[in-house]
Amino acid sequence: MASPKETYDFKLIAFTAVAVIVVAAAFFFFWENTKTVIRHILESQFTYFIVWTITVLIFILHYWRHKDKEVKSEVIFTKKFGSFFDNAFGGVAYGTVITTSLTLLKGLYVQQFFEDKIFFTEFKEIDLMTVFGVMIFLLYFSAIKVVDVAKETYKIQHTEQVLNADKQIVKSNRTEDDSNND
Numbered sequence: 731m732a733s734p735k736e737t738y739d740f741k742l743i744a745f746t747a748v749a750v751i752v753v754a755a756a757f758f759f760f761w762e763n764t765k766t767v768i769r770h771i772l773e774s775q776f777t778y779f780i781v782w783t784i785t786v787l788i789f790i791l792h793y794w795r796h797k798d799k800e801v802k803s804e805v806i807f808t809k810k811f812g813s814f815f816d817n818a819f820g821g822v823a824y825g826t827v828i829t830t831s832l833t834l835l836k837g838l839y840v841q842q843f844f845e846d847k848i849f850f851t852e853f854k855e856i857d858l859m860t861v862f863g864v865m866i867f868l869l870y871f872s873a874i875k876v877v878d879v880a881k882e883t884y885k886i887q888h889t890e891q892v893l894n895a896d897k898q899i900v901k902s903n904r905t906e907d908d909s910n911n912d
Contacts, residue, residue, distance in 0.1 A: 769844065772832065772839060777832065778829050781829055781832070782825045785824055785828065786822070788876055788883060789820050789824075789879060793814055820875075824872045824876050827868055827872040831872070837850065838858060838862055842858075
């Protein structure tokens with residue numbers, strides 16, 4: 731039995747390669763400016779406001795679009811408290827994890843590259859690397875979860891429309907799962 735031939739999106743691969751080269755060049759040729767820009771982004775209150783706003787809006791829109799449907803994503807509290815609480819808690823929890831991770835990463839970044847502020851006075855190098863690893867993991871995990879919820883929220887749902895003899899749309903009581911079982 732032959733496995734299906736894998737295909738790749740070469741435009742995306744080329745775009746990714748160019749983006750990596752541009753970012754690497756910026757870091758190499760403009761290191762001092764790049765360090766300062768990253769610091770300003772991490773220290774800006776606007777960054778945290780945008781992260782919180784986007785995260786909470788994604789979960790609110792997710793609730794609004796899926797409140798009448800069974801949600802296929804991983805749920806936290808739906809079985810006991812309902813879909814609204816699950817989405818509200820998800821927005822607040824993931825927004826908190828992302829902004830807290832960014833705050834700790836900001837402290838590590840400023841302490842490591844600028845040395846004008848010391849955020850972790852009692853921490854040794856191994857402790858700082860451990861905090862860095864944990865924060866990167868939490869930031870990655872939370873951002874991926876928010877992106878997954880956003881994908882589900884903004885996914886276009888295709889439906890078939892059947893017309894009767896009078897050219898009017900006939901509404902079906904069948905769900906998508908029922909039609910897949912036929």
